Amino acid sequence: MALAFMNQFRNTAVILGLIAMIGLMLQKKTGKDVFAGTMKTMIGFMIFNIGSSFLGTIVTNFTTLFNTAFKIQGVTTQVEIATALALNKYGAEIAMILVLGFIMNLVFARITRFKAIFLTGQHFLYFAAVLGLVFIAAKTPMWLTIVASGIILGFAGAAFPSFAQKYMDELTGGEQIAMGHFNALGYWLSGFIGQLVGGKNWQEKKAESEKKTVNMPGFFSLFRDFVFSVALFMIVLFYIVTFAAVATGHMDAVTKMAGADLWFVFPLIQGLQFAAGMSVLIYGVRQFIAEITAAFVAISEKYIPGSKPAIDCPAIFPYAPNAVILGFVGSFAGGLAGMLGMVLFKSSVIMIPAAGICFFSGGTAGVFGSVRGGWKGALLGSFVVGIGLVVLPMFLYPSFAELGIKGASFPNIDYNVLGGVIAAVIRFFQSLF
Numbered sequence: 001m002a003l004a005f006m007n008q009f010r011n012t013a014v015i016l017g018l019i020a021m022i023g024l025m026l027q028k029k030t031g032k033d034v035f036a037g038t039m040k041t042m043i044g045f046m047i048f049n050i051g052s053s054f055l056g057t058i059v060t061n062f063t064t065l066f067n068t069a070f071k072i073q074g075v076t077t078q079v080e081i082a083t084a085l086a087l088n089k090y091g092a093e094i095a096m097i098l099v100l101g102f103i104m105n106l107v108f109a110r111i112t113r114f115k116a117i118f119l120t121g122q123h124f125l126y127f128a129a130v131l132g133l134v135f136i137a138a139k140t141p142m143w144l145t146i147v148a149s150g151i152i153l154g155f156a157g158a159a160f161p162s163f164a165q166k167y168m169d170e171l172t173g174g175e176q177i178a179m180g181h182f183n184a185l186g187y188w189l190s191g192f193i194g195q196l197v198g199g200k201n202w203q204e205k206k207a208e209s210e211k212k213t214v215n216m217p218g219f220f221s222l223f224r225d226f227v228f229s230v231a232l233f234m235i236v237l238f239y240i241v242t243f244a245a246v247a248t249g250h251m252d253a254v255t256k257m258a259g260a261d262l263w264f265v266f267p268l269i270q271g272l273q274f275a276a277g278m279s280v281l282i283y284g285v286r287q288f289i290a291e292i293t294a295a296f297v298a299i300s301e302k303y304i305p306g307s308k309p310a311i312d313c314p315a316i317f318p319y320a321p322n323a324v325i326l327g328f329v330g331s332f333a334g335g336l337a338g339m340l341g342m343v344l345f346k347s348s349v350i351m352i353p354a355a356g357i358c359f360f361s362g363g364t365a366g367v368f369g370s371v372r373g374g375w376k377g378a379l380l381g382s383f384v385v386g387i388g389l390v391v392l393p394m395f396l397y398p399s400f401a402e403l404g405i406k407g408a409s410f411p412n413i414d415y416n417v418l419g420g421v422i423a424a425v426i427r428f429f430q431s432l433f
Contacts, residue, residue, distance in 0.1 A: 013049065015121050017042040019309075020291050026302055041291040048284030048314070054277040056080075058234075058270055059355040061257055062241060067352065068253050069244035075397060077335075077354045077390055077411035079126050085405045086129040090136060097128040097149040104154020109304050116310040118157030120180040123312070127182050128153055130396075130415045131422070137399040138426040152422070160184040160414055161310045167191035167371045171319050180310030183361045186385040186413035187368040190327075193384060194369035194377025227275045233325055235271030242267045281314055313364040320367045326375055327366015327382035331358040334386020342394070349397055351390040357411045362386055385413065392416035396423065 020041035024034040063076070087094060101124055109115050118124060131152055135145035161168075161178035164187040168179055179187060242263070245254050251263070258266035317324050335353025342350050362382045369381025393409035396419050400409075410416065 013042045013045040016045050016119060016288060019117075019119065037291050041288050044284050044288030044291065046284070048281055048288060051277045051279075051281030051284055055274060055281065055359070056356055058274045058277065059359060061270060062238060062355045063352075065238075065241040065245050065254070065257065066355070068250050069241050069248055071248070075349060075393075075407060075409050076352050077357050077393060078408045079357065079410050079412065079415075081408035082400075082405060082410050083126050083129045085408060086133055089404055090129075090132055093136070093142065093146060094125070094128050094132045096146045097132050097153060098125055100146065100150025101128055101153030101157065104151050105157035106154075106304070108155050108158035109307050112158065114155075114159040114162055115304065115307040116158050116161035116178045116180070117304070117307050118161070118180050118310045120310065120312040123180065123182050124153065124157065126410065126412075127156065127415060130410050130419050133400050133403060133405065134396070134419050134423050135426070137403055138423065138430065140426065152418070156182070156414065156418065157310070161308075163188040164191055164368060167194075167368050168316075171316060171367065171371050176308050177315070178308040178310040179313065179316070179364075181313040181361070181364065181412075182414040183313075183364070183385075183412040184414055185417055186361065186365055186388060189388075189413075190365040190369040190377075190381030190385050191371055193381040194371055194373025197369075197373035197377040197380060227279055230278050230325065231271050231275035233271075233329075234274040235268055238267035238270045278317075282318055313360055316364065316367055320370050320378075323366045323370035323375070323378040324363035325366075326378040327363040327369070328359045330366060330379040330382030331362020331386035331389065334362075334383040334388075335390045337383075338387040338390035341391070347394065349394045351393055351397075351409060351411075353386065353390050354411070357389055358386060361389060361412060388413050388416075392420075395420055399423070 017038050021034055021038040024037045029037070063078075105116075105118050109117055128149065131149035132145060135149055140148075157180075160182065161180060161184055163184040164179055167187070168177070169175075181187075242254055245251075246263070254263045254266070261269055332353060332355065335358055339350060339352060362385060365382040365385040366378035369377035369379070371377070373381065389411045392413060393411050393416055396416055397409050400406075410419075
């Protein structure tokens with residue numbers, strides 16, 4: 001029973017539904033409106049989650065083909081796998097850190113100037129796993145591991161979204177939402193790089209560009225359609241890795257993955273399915289964001305003045321859809337560059353960029369880089385973030401591997417920067433005794 005209760009804190013749809021329900025009740029809406037708003041919020045997120053899971057399967061296929069084709073063995077930067085390994089060994093501890101983190105997020109939002117309410121439950125879970133592993137690896141007492149990790153997690157949930165908030169406000173036109181994704185330092189860095197690229201008169205350039213109507217000739221006008229752009233790009237990528245796998249003698253692996261589809265039709269199907277998944281994801285985002293933002297106003301005004309809901313990264317994709325694609329490209333290129341650097345310097349740990357993390361974190365970095373830097377900022381900002389996504393995890397990985405968390409890592413910037421600082425502080429204090 002207790003475990004079932006704990007699991008609900010990992011169900012983001014339930015968390016969002018409760019937030020919406022409480023907000024609507026505080027606004028003294030009718031029972032019908034409360035019920036409808038709560039259901040719409042949960043259904044919207046479930047639609048979003050269906051699209052996200054569907055995309056996850058496809059990018060996993062892409063990563064598998066990439067690794068097979070280019071014969072690279074190493075540690076995948078796949079946070080879901082790393083978290084699953086951590087939960088198998090330290091599930092109870094991580095669950096208690098997660099619950100305490102949620103509570104402390106509200107406390108910090110109430111008593112400090114950091115006002116974000118972190119609503120992306122799965123990322124709270126990932127960060128809870130990282131923090132717990134850092135303390136466990138340092139052999140701290142379990143009560144201290146849970147209490148310290150929970151407090152730090154809650155503070156990070158309230159404070160970290162503020163790093164990139166100015167770019168978020170400019171992107172959304174001042175909507176009262178924050179970025180609820182623990183890659184905030186990376187998004188700030190991408191936004192800053194975009195600011196450098198855009199120069200001091202970026203506002204004038206942006207205003208001037210917004211007045212222009214760009215007439216693209218013939219076939220290229222199709223790229224204005226976000227779904228078409230995504231589909232074409234992913235089809236090209238899948239054909240590259242598929243032909244590379246066939247050319248290197250791995251036809252069996254390709255045909256097995258293709259299943260009932262012809263192997264040379266499989267890349268086309270995967271690319272189209274990816275675009276379809278993106279359409280589902282964006283539809284779900286628009287539905288639950290509309291409900292949760294309206295409901296959140298009452299909670300923030302009544303109990304936590306000035307607070308903002310911090311929501312998952314795909315929520316901003318519709319604001320700059322082309323920058324998402326540029327960010328994916330830039331981040332993946334940066335990840336490959338980082339991996340190549342590890343190979344050249346003969347690192348004991350080789351991190352492999354996962355297409356999923358490059359799409360979601362890299363795509364979001366592209367959006368933040370584009371706010372002031374346009375397409376150049378999107379590409380350059382996401383490229384730098386992509387390097388960080390594969391290089392930074394190697395510093396915590398050895399201690400996690402000693403705990404049995406092998407073969408996968410926690411890639412996002414915030415996990416590794418804050419986790420690395422905490423590990424260094426713990427080692428310093430332990431050296432004093």
